[in-house]
Amino acid sequence: MAFEMRPKVLLFGAGSVGTVYLWLLSKVADTTAVCRSNYEVAKRDGFIINSSIFGQGIRFRPEVVRDCEEAATKAAGAAYDYIVVCSKAIPGVVPKLLAPVVTPGKTAIVLVQNGVGIEQEYMDTFESNPIISAVVYLPATQRPGGIIKHGEVEKLQIGAFPASASSESAKAFAALVQIAGGTAEFCHDVQPQRWFKLLVNASWNPICALSLSKDTAVLESCNEATPVLLAVMMEIRDIAEAHGYKISKEQVEFQLGRAQARIPTQAGIEPSMLQDVQTGRRIEVEAIVGNTVRMGKSKGIKCDRLEMLYVLAKSLDLHLGRQLSA
Ligand SMILES: NC(=O)C1=CN([C@@H]2O[C@H](COP(=O)(O)OP(=O)(O)OC[C@H]3O[C@@H](n4cnc5c(N)ncnc54)[C@H](OP(=O)(O)O)[C@@H]3O)[C@@H](O)[C@H]2O)C=CC1
Numbered sequence: 001m002a003f004e005m006r007p008k009v010l011l012f013g014a015g016s017v018g019t020v021y022l023w024l025l026s027k028v029a030d031t032t033a034v035c036r037s038n039y040e041v042a043k044r045d046g047f048i049i050n051s052s053i054f055g056q057g058i059r060f061r062p063e064v065v066r067d068c069e070e071a072a073t074k075a076a077g078a079a080y081d082y083i084v085v086c087s088k089a090i091p092g093v094v095p096k097l098l099a100p101v102v103t104p105g106k107t108a109i110v111l112v113q114n115g116v117g118i119e120q121e122y123m124d125t126f127e128s129n130p131i132i133s134a135v136v137y138l139p140a141t142q143r144p145g146g147i148i149k150h151g152e153v154e155k156l157q158i159g160a161f162p163a164s165a166s167s168e169s170a171k172a173f174a175a176l177v178q179i180a181g182g183t184a185e186f187c188h189d190v191q192p193q194r195w196f197k198l199l200v201n202a203s204w205n206p207i208c209a210l211s212l213s214k215d216t217a218v219l220e221s222c223n224e225a226t227p228v229l230l231a232v233m234m235e236i237r238d239i240a241e242a243h244g245y246k247i248s249k250e251q252v253e254f255q256l257g258r259a260q261a262r263i264p265t266q267a268g269i270e271p272s273m274l275q276d277v278q279t280g281r282r283i284e285v286e287a288i289v290g291n292t293v294r295m296g297k298s299k300g301i302k303c304d305r306l307e308m309l310y311v312l313a314k315s316l317d318l319h320l321g322r323q324l325s326a
């Protein structure tokens with residue numbers, strides 16, 4: 001698919017994942033990023049990406065703004081084609097912040113985030129805009145602000161939300177990422193891919209965050225660890241199946257096997273929820289665990305282990321919130 005004009009893209013959330021897509025998209029689109037804690041450093045020095053895939057020491061200086069009001073002023077009446085949301089999926093916050101930069105009937109909102117049930121609030125707020133749901137594989141960290149370390153995978157699986165909506169914008173966005181040199185697959189319905197990734201996120205993210213451990217360290221902690229991880233993943237699988245997304249036991253074992261395979265090289269992963277706890281930030285407990293538990297209970301699925309993880313992670317999130325406001 002060829003693009004006659006460079007699309008206009010606003011990135012909301014220039015963190016670990018967002019900065020890598022900002023850099024890629026800046027090759028093929030006019031890009032601006034809404035930054036928060038890293039605004040000063042990004043404005044002054046730009047970003048540095050050290051990527052196992054794209055190369056080390058990649059420096060770039062994007063246009064940055066402090067908020068969507070400033071982004072709207074900067075656009076001077078021109079519509080953004082895409083708003084790419086790469087902030088953490090915390091319900092009830094972002095849609096109202098985006099309002100100044102969303103042109104009704106035109107701007108497509110692309111959610112590059114983990115979790116399930118994250119799209120509906122955008123649909124409810126922007127009824128006439130395309131909503132694009134993207135599942136992201138891109139292990140990355142930002143430490144300190146402006147410096148991104150990216151590991152060995154970069155992949156987006158992209159579909160319209162809901163799957164029955166027009167796929168035109170989702171296909172065009174997937175093509176844009178591909179032209180930029182990224183990996184993007186268009187999916188007619190991306191929800192099965194969301195659930196497949198959720199096997200990893202709803203299990204490993206809270207377990208690593210609660211234990212302050214990398215995934216491989218959890219597996220090596222005691223004999224009970226591997227069967228418990230498998231049992232949690234099987235609960236997630238049962239919930240997915242009850243909602244029409246079939247995942248085989250072999251696929252569950254494959255997901256668990258990815259961490260097991262990294263034990264000999266000690267190449268453990270720090271999921272983003274663990275990174276958030278380590279840096280005192282709120283965690284994506286509702287998008288990743290709470291929604292899953294509620295969707296399980298709505299179908300009468302037994303998910304005691306996941307429910308326990310939800311209660312513990314929710315308490316941890318509220319504790320982090322109290323610390324932030326103290
Ligand atoms: N990191 C990873 O390895 C992976 C992450 N994911 C998923 O990708 C998504 C993004 O994660 P990740 O990149 O790690 O998140 P980060 O926390 O690194 O980045 C999120 C960014 O959004 C910014 N942000 C949040 N709220 C606002 C606001 N109101 N205004 C401006 N900026 C804001 C944050 O700013 P501030 O610094 O001020 O908080 C931060 O820069 C999540 O859903 C995550 O689960 C998926 C796969 C891998």
Ligand SMILES: CC(C)(CO)C(=O)C(=O)O
Pocket residue numbers: 114136137138139140200201204205269270271272273
């Ligand atoms: C586990 C991982 C790194 C997989 O990409 C992830 O999705 C996260 O950290 O939230």
